[in-house]
Amino acid sequence: MRRIFWLVLLVPVSCEAVFAQKQSINESRRMFDYEQNAPLDVREVGVINRNGIRIHDITYASPKSGRITAYLVVPAERGRFSGVVFGHWGYGTRTEFLPEAMLYARAGVVSLLVDDLNVRPAPWRRRAEGDQPEAVRDNFIQSVVDLRRGIDLLLARSDVDPNRIAYVGHSSGAHWGAILSAVDRRLKTVVLMTGVPNESTILMESDDPDYVNARQSARKEELDNYFKTVSSLDAINYVPHATPTPLLFQFARFEQYFNESVMRRYAQAASEPKLVLWYDTGHALNDVRPLLDRADWLQKHIGMRPVAAILRRSFK
Secondary structure: OOOOHHHHHOOOOOOOHHHOOOOOHHHHHHOOOOOOOOOOOOEEEEEEEEOOEEEEEEEEEOOOOOEEEEEEEEOOOOOOEEEEEEEOOOOOOHHHHHHHHHHHHHOOEEEEEEOOHHHOOOOOOOOOOOOOHHHHHHHHHHHHHHHHHHHHHHHOOOOEEEEEEEEEEEOHHHHHHHHHHHHOOOOOEEEEEOOOOOOHHHHOOOOOHHHHHHHHHOOHHHHHHHHHHHHHHOHHHOHHHOOOOOEEEEEEOOOOOOOHHHHHHHHHHOOOOEEEEEEOOOOOOOOHHHHHHHHHHHHHHHOOOOOHHHHHHHOO
16 A cells, blocks of 8 residues: 555645535635744744845744745845745645745745645655555645644735735645635635646546556555545645635646646636636746746736846846
8 A cells, every 4th residue: 555655745635426425615724824923933944145145044833743944045135925835746845936036036035945744854745545544645635734724824924915925836735725714714826837626637647657557556445544534635626716816727638647638627616706727838847937927916016126127037
């Protein structure tokens, strides 16, 4: 069973249909409750200056367990800025969005880039395998709570406008963002990059050889128990309840992990307002067009300065 669920690192767990639990959205939201008034206990490990932009290597206290490692990227000038929390994909770290956060700093954004549980340094790293479904579920809940705590951190800063905070997440980070969109009303918008409604669409339907081998070697009762335990975390359970938070979906037409019909079904399930964009890229969305579209969306919803001109100047 362990051989199967290393795949959880790519797109965190979920399922629907047969395994869906009868749980209201209010009950689901309560899974992600925590003590917002607890001390953040922010500690700085170091700081790097890049042409006035400050990259603070920090940790802060998790309401669940241990400490959260993150980068805090702060503009060179003084002011009252927008704020963005970034969530990386399952095989990534907080560095995934560092170039984008530095670009946004020049556009007037304070960014927080958070390491997930499975990539934090010792003693705070915590992983769970598929034969430990309760632990997988609990780790996933902590991942979302730790990001909510990141919103608290931005709100505690005098240089961040509390009315202009957004979340951007890629792959597994998009899954966390889907939940945040329905759970945390402090976010003015949420960007979901190459997200998926549930893991079952990958594990049970993908023709990728790793997934084919995984499902062929799994016992049905193990899969059933696993999906039953974690089904309350399905992203598709949350995006219908994001309103009034605007959602931007960014999908890849050459996606290797799931097909276009799955992505369309996911986006259709989401509440309004929303915008769905498609790109001729793979899962990584590694092209300038998705970046510029994200920046335009954030400019509209949290008031950051235009990014295109800044990006052009950076290549001169």
